[in-house]
Amino acid sequence: MQVRDYLLRRLALLPVIMLGVSVIVFTLTRFTGSPVGIYATPNMTPEEIAALEARYLLDQPIPLQYAAWIGGLFRGDLGWSGVSVAPVTEVIGLKFAATLELAIAAGLIAVLAGVALGTVAGVRRNKAPDHGARMFSILGASTPTFWFGLLLLVPFYLWLDWFPLGRSTPEIFSSIAHPTGMYTLDALIALSPGAFLDAIRHLILPAVVLAFGAMAIIVRMMRSSMVEAMSEEYVDAARAKGLPNKVVIRRHARRNALLPTTTVIGLSFGFLLQGAVAVELIFRWPGLGQWVTSAVLSGDQATIMAYVLITALIFMTVNLAVDVAYAYLDRRVVLGE
Amino acid sequence: MTTKTGKMGATSPRAPRKSAGTVKWARRLEVGREVLRNPLTVIGLSIIFLFLLMAIFAPLLAEPNQPDPYQSPRDWSNIDSPPGIAGHVLGTDSTGGDVLYGIIWGSRLSLQLSVTVVLFTLVFGTIVGSIAAMKGGRIDNLLMRIVDVFLSIPELIFALAIAAVLGPAFSNIILALAAVFWVKYARIIRGEIIKVKQAEYVAAAKVVGDSSWNIYRKDVLPNAATPLIVQATLDMGNVVLIGATLSFIGLAQAGLTEWGALVSAGQSGLLAGEWWVSTFAGLAIVLWALAFNLVGDGLRDVLDPKTEGR
Numbered sequence: 001m002q003v004r005d006y007l008l009r010r011l012a013l014l015p016v017i018m019l020g021v022s023v024i025v026f027t028l029t030r031f032t033g034s035p036v037g038i039y040a041t042p043n044m045t046p047e048e049i050a051a052l053e054a055r056y057l058l059d060q061p062i063p064l065q066y067a068a069w070i071g072g073l074f075r076g077d078l079g080w081s082g083v084s085v086a087p088v089t090e091v092i093g094l095k096f097a098a099t100l101e102l103a104i105a106a107g108l109i110a111v112l113a114g115v116a117l118g119t120v121a122g123v124r125r126n127k128a129p130d131h132g133a134r135m136f137s138i139l140g141a142s143t144p145t146f147w148f149g150l151l152l153l154v155p156f157y158l159w160l161d162w163f164p165l166g167r168s169t170p171e172i173f174s175s176i177a178h179p180t181g182m183y184t185l186d187a188l189i190a191l192s193p194g195a196f197l198d199a200i201r202h203l204i205l206p207a208v209v210l211a212f213g214a215m216a217i218i219v220r221m222m223r224s225s226m227v228e229a230m231s232e233e234y235v236d237a238a239r240a241k242g243l244p245n246k247v248v249i250r251r252h253a254r255r256n257a258l259l260p261t262t263t264v265i266g267l268s269f270g271f272l273l274q275g276a277v278a279v280e281l282i283f284r285w286p287g288l289g290q291w292v293t294s295a296v297l298s299g300d301q302a303t304i305m306a307y308v309l310i311t312a313l314i315f316m317t318v319n320l321a322v323d324v325a326y327a328y329l330d331r332r333v334v335l336g337e
Numbered sequence: 338m339t340t341k342t343g344k345m346g347a348t349s350p351r352a353p354r355k356s357a358g359t360v361k362w363a364r365r366l367e368v369g370r371e372v373l374r375n376p377l378t379v380i381g382l383s384i385i386f387l388f389l390l391m392a393i394f395a396p397l398l399a400e401p402n403q404p405d406p407y408q409s410p411r412d413w414s415n416i417d418s419p420p421g422i423a424g425h426v427l428g429t430d431s432t433g434g435d436v437l438y439g440i441i442w443g444s445r446l447s448l449q450l451s452v453t454v455v456l457f458t459l460v461f462g463t464i465v466g467s468i469a470a471m472k473g474g475r476i477d478n479l480l481m482r483i484v485d486v487f488l489s490i491p492e493l494i495f496a497l498a499i500a501a502v503l504g505p506a507f508s509n510i511i512l513a514l515a516a517v518f519w520v521k522y523a524r525i526i527r528g529e530i531i532k533v534k535q536a537e538y539v540a541a542a543k544v545v546g547d548s549s550w551n552i553y554r555k556d557v558l559p560n561a562a563t564p565l566i567v568q569a570t571l572d573m574g575n576v577v578l579i580g581a582t583l584s585f586i587g588l589a590q591a592g593l594t595e596w597g598a599l600v601s602a603g604q605s606g607l608l609a610g611e612w613w614v615s616t617f618a619g620l621a622i623v624l625w626a627l628a629f630n631l632v633g634d635g636l637r638d639v640l641d642p643k644t645e646g647r
Contacts, residue, residue, distance in 0.1 A: 020485075028498060147623070150607055271491075277497065311494050
């Protein structure tokens with residue numbers, strides 16, 4: 001199939017799947033009955049509560065409620081977030097920017113370190129570095145993110161006090177403008193090295209914790225594709241030409257081994273989104289994950305629904321982008337199989 | 338004759354096993370021997386065995402608390418005691434709950450969680466995936482779009498939303514995970530069946546006039562099931578990891594002897610230097626997941642060598 005046709009088909013399917021996600025999310029939240037509790041106050045009379053239900057169409061049949069919700073979605077109205085005491089659409093951008101900054105930082109760490117470690121392991125197959133890398137990746141897949149975060153918190157926050165909790169120091173936060181909501185980027189735009197350092201200091205520890213699980217997947221994939229690449233004829237040919245080992249590994253083997261590794265980047269991004277829930281909770285990072293945990297514990301349905309929708313949208317977009325990138329990098333790929 | 342077919346079975350693991358049952362068992366024995374040759378798999382199996390013993394003999398290892406053994410007994414005279422104090426080998430938490438008691442009775446909950454979720458999702462996913470692959474056409478298309486919808490939300494996030502709606506209880510965590518994990522199996526078995534269906538022995542069975550149910554039962558399913566076994570083993574660990582995350586967030590009952598909930602109970606103490614509650618409880622989760630990951634990887638290397646190390 002042509003890459004362009006495949007891309008168009010996937011793009012056409014995206015709204016269909018999102019519709020499916022919205023139906024599931026909506027039905028799910030209606031399981032427990034009317035969400036009026038989050039809008040009502042204890043001293044309201046039954047009549048006032050009934051009026052409130054009528055106002056939000058909660059007395060209507062479920063399909064009508066769904067239609068109203070979807071209609072609101074298209075008008076940019078996702079309801080009222082009880083935990084943020086503001087409309088969902090007003091706060092979701094800020095939360096999204098916070099999580100995106102964390103996920104990008106963690107993704108960068110995971111890809112850079114994962115590729116490096118996987119390369120070494122693949123080249124020195126069945127030697128000490130390989131065993132180390134395999135053990136590392138299996139530990140990464142077995143360690144709960146929340147526990148790993150707590151373990152790092154004790155030495156680096158409690159004892160050494162190298163990295164603070166939260167996203168920034170309040171005085172520094174208010175000293176610059178925040179057009180993007182990603183504090184490192186905002187600091188760069190404001191040309192403020194102080195604010196940049198402050199943002200980085202807050203970012204490092206949660207990003208490292210978040211990167212661990214995703215890194216495990218990348219190390220694993222990079223190692224096995226590196227093993228495969230090292231046994232290919234083009235590597236022998238490069239060696240026969242008398243090229244130094246470093247060049248053979250970097251230019252010939254690693255470049256080809258990177259291709260299959262791109263396929264797991266989409267998958268590992270799912271791990272980043274999942275892991276962000278626990279990491280944000282532990283490091284008091286005010287992103288989507290922390291937002292949804294407080295919503296979950298207080299039964300704030302509008303927030304939960306918006307969160308699941310936006311996560312599904314991000315996850316699908318990233319996976320689509322990875323597929324397309326892979327197809328362009330490796331023209332032998334036949335998509336849609 | 339039997340030795341010859343036995344050898345053939347050993348070199349091509351997907352060969353149809355239409356012949357005598359002895360060959361089947363000889364092959365299984367051989368797989369078992371090969372699996373046990375990997376020391377890491379043996380370590381994994383030993384850890385699983387120890388956890389099983391712990392779960393089975395929990396009432397002997399730690400006297401059950403009445404009326405609910407899954408709530409730690411409270412020793413109010415020994416709050417936040419470090420490990421080693423008399424009666425509390427691994428110390429106590431901020432409400433006097435014994436950490437060792439929590440880990441022992443928590444192993445029962447982890448076992449219950451993983452066995453229930455993996456068994457249900459394995460069976461349900463296999464049914465859905467098999468129907469899709471065997472029927473094909475519109476039914477396949479419809480079922481796979483549903484699978485796509487489920488796959489578009491990361492597992493933990495989907496389970497979090499479901500558990501949140503159902504309310505905080507351990508049984509709801511089990512339900513939420515069961516609702517999410519079947520999709521993977523449906524997708525794996527569908528792909529395998531479509532591959533196997535093209536094999537000559539399936540065509541031969543059709544020519545002979547076998548019913549499609551018989552072909553599915555005798556020729557297709559046994560030859561397509563291998564990747565499911567590997568995935569199910571890995572999921573025995575994954576399910577506990579995600580379940581622990583949900584109860585860490587606060588979706589299990591308060592004071593439950595579940596490992597994630599224990600880590601959460603130790604969280605506040607951790608920053609006051611009381612490291613033992615969270616550390617030991619988390620270590621139990623890591624060991625559990627590690628054991629199943631080691632065994633799953635070992636099984637994959639033997640049963641499905643094409644994807645070795647991936």
